[in-house]
Amino acid sequence: MAAADIDLQRTLPWSALGARALYLDVDGTLLDIAPTPDSVEVPAGLIDSLAAVAKRLDGALALVSGRPISALDQLFRPLRVAAVGIHGAEVRTAVGPVRTADYLSRQLDGVRNALAETITQWPGAVLEDKGIALALHYRASKVDARVIGRALQNMADLAGPEFILMQGKQVFEIKAAALTKASGIAALHGMTPFAGRLPVCIGDDVTDESAFRYANDNRGLSIHVGHSPTTLAQFRVPAPAEVRAWIAGLATNGESPS
Numbered sequence: 001m002a003a004a005d006i007d008l009q010r011t012l013p014w015s016a017l018g019a020r021a022l023y024l025d026v027d028g029t030l031l032d033i034a035p036t037p038d039s040v041e042v043p044a045g046l047i048d049s050l051a052a053v054a055k056r057l058d059g060a061l062a063l064v065s066g067r068p069i070s071a072l073d074q075l076f077r078p079l080r081v082a083a084v085g086i087h088g089a090e091v092r093t094a095v096g097p098v099r100t101a102d103y104l105s106r107q108l109d110g111v112r113n114a115l116a117e118t119i120t121q122w123p124g125a126v127l128e129d130k131g132i133a134l135a136l137h138y139r140a141s142k143v144d145a146r147v148i149g150r151a152l153q154n155m156a157d158l159a160g161p162e163f164i165l166m167q168g169k170q171v172f173e174i175k176a177a178a179l180t181k182a183s184g185i186a187a188l189h190g191m192t193p194f195a196g197r198l199p200v201c202i203g204d205d206v207t208d209e210s211a212f213r214y215a216n217d218n219r220g221l222s223i224h225v226g227h228s229p230t231t232l233a234q235f236r237v238p239a240p241a242e243v244r245a246w247i248a249g250l251a252t253n254g255e256s257p258s
Contacts, residue, residue, distance in 0.1 A: 002229075003224050003231050003233045003234060003235055003236040004234065004235050004236070005235070005236055005237075006223065006235035006236065006237060007237075008223070008237055008242055008243065008245075008246035009245060009246050009249050012200075012221075012246065013249070013250075013253060014056075014249075014250050014253050017057075017200075017250070018198070019196065019197050019198065020057075020060075020197055020198045020199070020200050020220070020221075021057065021060035021061070021062070021188075021189070021193075021194045021197035021198070021199055021200065022053070022057065022060065022061045022062070022200050022202075023062050023064045023084075023185050023188075023199055023200065023201045023202070023211060023215075024061070024062070024063055024064060024202050024243075025063075025064055025065060025181075025202060025203035025204060025205070025207075025208050025211075025225075026063055026064075026065040026067065026072065026075075027040060027065070027066070027067070027204075028169065028203075028204035028205055028225060028226065028240065029202055029203050029204045029208075029225045029240055029243055030046065030050075030063075030240060030243060030244065030247075031043075031240060032239075032240050032241075033169065035139050035140050036126050036137060036139075036140070037067065037071075037126075037128055037137065040075070042075060042076065043244060045248065046244055046247070046248075047076050047078075047079050048251070049244075049247045049248045049250075049251040050076070050079055050081065050247060050251075051079050051081075052250075052251035052252070053247055053250045053251050054079075054081050054094075056250070056251070057193075058193045059081070059082065059093075059094050059193040060193045060194050060197050061081055061082065062081060062082040062083055062084060062185070062188055062194070063076070063081060063082075063083045063084070064083070064084040064181050064184065064185060064201075064203070064208075064211060065083070065084070065085055066085075066086060066087050066130075066133075066135065066168075066173065066207055067085060067086070067130075068085045068086055068090060068130050068131070069083045069084075069085035069086075069090045069092050069098050070085075070098075071085075072085060080094060081094050082094045082188055082194070084181060084184030084185060084187075084188065085098075085184075086100075086130050086131075086132055086133050086175070086179075087133065087166075087173075087175050087176075087179060087180060087181055087184075087207055088176075088179035088180045088181050088182070088183040088184035088185075089101045089104070089130075089132045089133060089175070089176055089179045089184075090184075091184050091187045091188060093188070093191060093192075099187075100132070101132055101176060101179060102131065102132055104132045104162065104163075104176050105131045105132045107159060107160060107162065107163070108132070108133075108134060108159055108163070108174065110158065110159075111134060111155045111156075111158060111159045111174060112129065112134060114155060114158075115127060115134060115136070115152075115155060118151060119136070121143075122138065122141050122143045122148060123141060123142070123143070124138070124140040124141035124142060124143070125137065125138045125140070125141040125143065125148065126138075126140070132175075132176065133173055133174060133175040133176070134173065134174045135171055135172070135173040135174075136148065136152060136171065136172045136173070137170065137171045138170055138171070138172070139170040139171075145170075148172060149165075149167065149172055152165050152172040152174065153165050155174060156174045159174060161177070162176055162177060162178070163175065163176060163177060164176075164177040166206070166207065167206065168205045168206055168207050169204075169205050173207075180210040180211075181203075181207060181208060181210050181211040181214075182210035182211050182213060182214040183210075185199065185201065185211055185214055186214060189218070198218065198219055198220045198221075199214065199215045199218055199220035199221075200215065200220055200221045200223070201214065201215040201220065201221070201222050201223070202222075202223045202225065202243060203223075203224065203225065203233075204224065204225040204226045204240075208224075209231065209232050212224070212231065212232040212233045212234075213232050216232060216234065221234060221235065222234050222235070223235045223236065223237060224236040224237075225237055225238075225239065225240060225242075225243060226238070226239070
């Protein structure tokens, strides 16, 4: 079944959230996609709005991203909320330490070195080394994506069965197979203040499909940002601007949900 169009501000005002928790993807969901990870811009007012909504939800708001949690903290500083980083490889509550599967980093050393050498053949491509995952952004490259994909698949195979190659929006990423955004959300969902709340998962890319499935399986809401014809999400909105406007409305509108 195709995702149904939804007006977030009308359908999910503060009074309709009830006992829910928000799990928000970043790039392509809260922020507009940029040519490189370092060139994204955080619109004025968004950080304050997120902080206000997190407070009103007693902390039950998490950023769920392919970025490392340290990068999320830098991007949204001084805001510090719960987070899932590197597609589930890192998990942190707002007040706790980062829990990470950093033992996997050593297994990528051979691939890391090979990819750093190979990327010189792909002008415009950008390597993002996350330690326990390697992302190759080719948005600015004129090299055929199929050529890059085949090379990255070979490297993922060399890394071992613990790793898979995942393709997103003009990015290939070698990541741990067993760790997903859903596994990170599930870890948070078992802890205060998320425990007992129904999940609302919002994302824009194939990397968010596991989060959508988790929300669907746990009586939650799943919302896709964009126009993908195939998604597990129940609902869709056209662009990040709609998500930001909704967050801004939640920050200021209505009484706290019961």
